[in-house]
Structure formats: C-alpha cells, structure tokens
Amino acid sequence: MRQAINEVLKYLKSQNINYADIRIVDRRNEYIETEDLKVDNLSNSRSKGVGIKVIYDGSLGFASSQQINDLPKIADKALEIAKASRKLQKEKIMLSPKDIIVDNYTTPIAIDPFTVSKKEKLNLLLNAEKEMRKGRNLFKTKATMMFQKEEKIFADTEGSYITQTLYESGAGIQAIAANENDMQIRSYPQAGGNHGTGGYEYVLGLNLLENANKTGKEADLLLNAEQCPSGKFDLVIDSTQMELQIHESIGHPVELDRIFGSEAAYAGMSFVTVDKRDNKFKYGSEHITIVADGTLKNGLGTFGYDDDGVKAHKTVIIDKGILKNFLTSRDTAYKIGEQSNGTNRADGWSNIPIIRMTNISLMPGHYEFDELIGGVKYGFYLCNNKSWSIDDKRVNFQFASEIAYEIRDGKLTGKIFKNAIYTGITEEFWRSCDGVCNEKYWKLYGTPNCGKGQPQQIAHVGHGSSPARFRNVKVGVKDVK
Numbered sequence: 001m002r003q004a005i006n007e008v009l010k011y012l013k014s015q016n017i018n019y020a021d022i023r024i025v026d027r028r029n030e031y032i033e034t035e036d037l038k039v040d041n042l043s044n045s046r047s048k049g050v051g052i053k054v055i056y057d058g059s060l061g062f063a064s065s066q067q068i069n070d071l072p073k074i075a076d077k078a079l080e081i082a083k084a085s086r087k088l089q090k091e092k093i094m095l096s097p098k099d100i101i102v103d104n105y106t107t108p109i110a111i112d113p114f115t116v117s118k119k120e121k122l123n124l125l126l127n128a129e130k131e132m133r134k135g136r137n138l139f140k141t142k143a144t145m146m147f148q149k150e151e152k153i154f155a156d157t158e159g160s161y162i163t164q165t166l167y168e169s170g171a172g173i174q175a176i177a178a179n180e181n182d183m184q185i186r187s188y189p190q191a192g193g194n195h196g197t198g199g200y201e202y203v204l205g206l207n208l209l210e211n212a213n214k215t216g217k218e219a220d221l222l223l224n225a226e227q228c229p230s231g232k233f234d235l236v237i238d239s240t241q242m243e244l245q246i247h248e249s250i251g252h253p254v255e256l257d258r259i260f261g262s263e264a265a266y267a268g269m270s271f272v273t274v275d276k277r278d279n280k281f282k283y284g285s286e287h288i289t290i291v292a293d294g295t296l297k298n299g300l301g302t303f304g305y306d307d308d309g310v311k312a313h314k315t316v317i318i319d320k321g322i323l324k325n326f327l328t329s330r331d332t333a334y335k336i337g338e339q340s341n342g343t344n345r346a347d348g349w350s351n352i353p354i355i356r357m358t359n360i361s362l363m364p365g366h367y368e369f370d371e372l373i374g375g376v377k378y379g380f381y382l383c384n385n386k387s388w389s390i391d392d393k394r395v396n397f398q399f400a401s402e403i404a405y406e407i408r409d410g411k412l413t414g415k416i417f418k419n420a421i422y423t424g425i426t427e428e429f430w431r432s433c434d435g436v437c438n439e440k441y442w443k444l445y446g447t448p449n450c451g452k453g454q455p456q457q458i459a460h461v462g463h464g465s466s467p468a469r470f471r472n473v474k475v476g477v478k479d480v481k
Helices: 002-013 068-088 118-133 200-204 208-223 239-251 274-278 330-335 369-374 426-431
Strands: 019-035 038-056 059-065 102-106 140-156 161-178 183-188 194-197 231-237 290-293 314-319 360-362 378-390 396-408 411-418 420-425 433-436 443-452 457-465 468-475
Touching: 002 019, 002 068, 002 140, 019 068, 019 118, 038 068, 038 118, 059 068, 118 140, 118 161, 118 208, 161 200, 161 208, 161 443, 183 208, 183 378, 183 396, 194 443, 208 396, 208 411, 231 239, 239 360, 239 378, 239 396, 239 426, 239 443, 239 457, 369 411, 369 433, 378 420, 396 426, 420 426, 426 433
Parallel strands: 102 161, 231 378, 360 457
Antiparallel strands: 019 038, 019 140, 038 059, 140 161, 161 183, 161 194, 231 468, 290 314, 290 360, 378 396, 396 411, 396 420, 420 468, 433 468, 443 457
C-alpha cells in the first residue's frame, strides 16, 4: 500500500500542485445497549475508505471513495475539483510549515475491547441495571457500551508517512423515574456515559456496579423533590457539568475556522475575534486557565497526529483569565503567522478535515471541596448536564443539570432539588469564578458526539475539570433582576 500511495503522490506533484495528502481510514465500531433488563441493541460496523486532498494554485479539491485500489482515479477527481474551485477563489489557501514525520502511534491499552466476549459485556450492563432497580420501582433503566478501533494511514507530498491505531472505549448507565406528572433522570458517570482512549480496562475502571444503586436512588428521590428555586445564587459546579460548559462556551468559540466565519449557517460563529488575543481579552477570572492537550492519558481527544500530519500539541488557550491562543489548522494558522497546534481532524475517510477540539480542560486550582462549599452562604452544587442551549456566537447560554444539592451556611444540607436551570453571558460567567478545586478532584470526561460542519461531522473530544465556584449566577426561568 505504501508504494501505491507514494506513486500517486509522485504523480500529483508532477501536476504542479501546491500540496496533496492521502488518508486511508479503517474504522470498526461496536455498540451495546440494554434497556429494562433486556438487550435493546447489539451492533457491529466497519467502514474503510480513502480521502485525497489536493491544493492547486491555492484552491482546494477533495475526493473520497471506498475503492482503495482506485487511488489514481480518486486523485484525478480531487485534482479536477481543485482546478474547478479556482473559478470561485476568493483567496489562496496557504499552509503553515510543519515537520516531516515518519512514525507510528498506537493508543496504549491493556485489554483489547474487541477480544472481550459479548456475554461478559452484557452481564456487566444487565447487572448494573439490576442494581439501579433494587428496592425501587423505576420507569426505565438503560446501560450502554461503545468501542472503536481506528487504523489510519496519512501520507503527503511533503514527505510525511504516519500510521496510527486508535482505541476508544466507554460506558454509562441511566435511571428514569416517572409518575403521572413528572419524569426525572439520573445518569452515571454523566449523561451519555463516559468515554476515553483506552481498552476494556477503561470501562472496568468506571465502576458501574458500585455506583448503580445510588444512581437509581437519586432518580427516585428527584421525582418528589422540590423545583429548584429561582434567583441569583452562588453555584459550585461539578466536573460532570463543567464538561459541557467548557465545551460550548470556550471550546467552540476559540476554533479559528469558526472565528474566521466558517459554517456560519450551522451555529458556526463566535464572539471571539483575532484582535481579542492581541488586546489581552479577559475571558474569565484569574482562576480560569484552559489548556488544549491532545496528549492526555485516556482523553477522548487524544491521538498521535492530526489529519494534517501535525503532532498532537499541548497549548494554553486561556492563562489566568487572559485569552492567549486558538485551536488551529495549517491553513488557519498561516493567516495569523503561526504554526498549527494540531487540531485538524476529519470524521472518517469520507470527510475533509476541519478544526476540532482535542482535550480542552480547566486546570485545577488550590481549594479543597469543603473549602469551596464553605464559601457559599446559600446556593447549589450542580451535577450532570440534562439539557443545554447557546446562541450562534456562543454568548448567551442556558444549561440544566440533573440534580442540585442545597448548600446552606457553607455545608451541603442533604436536600436536593430538580430542574435546576442556570443562564448567563459567557465572559461574565467565567469572570464570576472565584475558586477551583485542586488536582485531587480533577476528572476527565469524553464527549463522543460533538457536531460541526456541513455536511455534519461528529468528533470525539475530551474535557477535564475540578469542581468550580461561580458567584451570583441567575438560576431558574423567572425574570430575576
């Protein structure tokens, strides 16, 4: 295969192109779901194909196919599209420099998930459902597992040749309680489960059985809990809720293609502008340091090299509240006179790479959890996202959590509330943070369903955080002054 790839790249170079690369992706997936103590879904899929990108006189062409043996034909199609694109060219595509890499990267795993029997996996899920149901009459219980193995080849006309084998594993459980008036959900480890790069040992480490009974109990208790009060309150937000808060109000806004106006029709804009970095824009308080790190152990946004052939980076995005960097690709980094920090990734072989988050995380502070809670006279501790909404420019948001634990006089009272909704304006919200728990409480969560682009591409990304405290946040749906 390597010889065939090199021959096609040699041919493309002879056609006076600026650049070309070839990506071959072989992706295998397994999905298992149980519901109400029965197997609801057990599916396996595999997709293999090739995508070829060509830049000719500053214009882009891309073609893909499952017919990997037809590389010359696919290359000609990509070249034809690139030449046709010149007729509508507004500006020439230029690429920032990168190293020439010849390497192989494989996700470190202890247990290949595809060698574990379906019986063992199903037993774990069904036993977790039984634990959730113990001693209570739940409306519905669910449990899921997902696994992915992706083998990739990347080669370009600059001389790079990179192979990667990436493993992902994940699982989760959910309890649903309902009566004639209401329905409430509790999830573990978070809504949709948790996912990361790793083998079956990652699923075992989630401790589904050990946490199942509490999950079912809280769903049952929420059904008869009071509605969360409306007003302005101090909030301590758990890592499970912080994950989506970081994702939507920091991760997406700092994607440089979005900042430059790409895919505006598909919630693709941002309030962030390039000059905000130059002017030391205060994105949050001094407690907010955000790092994009494609090298984190078990991060769902962890890999060896992106789909530009750029090595995975660790980049400080926000340093003590001040905007410092963006997520970039080779073509966008060129526009700001920098090199790519390795975030250009495609969903499989049939899509062109676009900027995607890696592992975008809030760095730990120095607080103990009790100290963070102790600084709240009256407020709530929020866990697990339930729903969310944010505008196209990522300014105004509304998030709801599955459960709110009452804090009174610096202590958790044991009382819980349901339907906790909080709203805010991105920069005001992050500036209101006055404390983050230390690294002992820091947890990394995976989001396997981040949508972006037209046609839509799904990315797998990660977010880490410790619980964090925010002051005077609007809670509830009533108009609060």
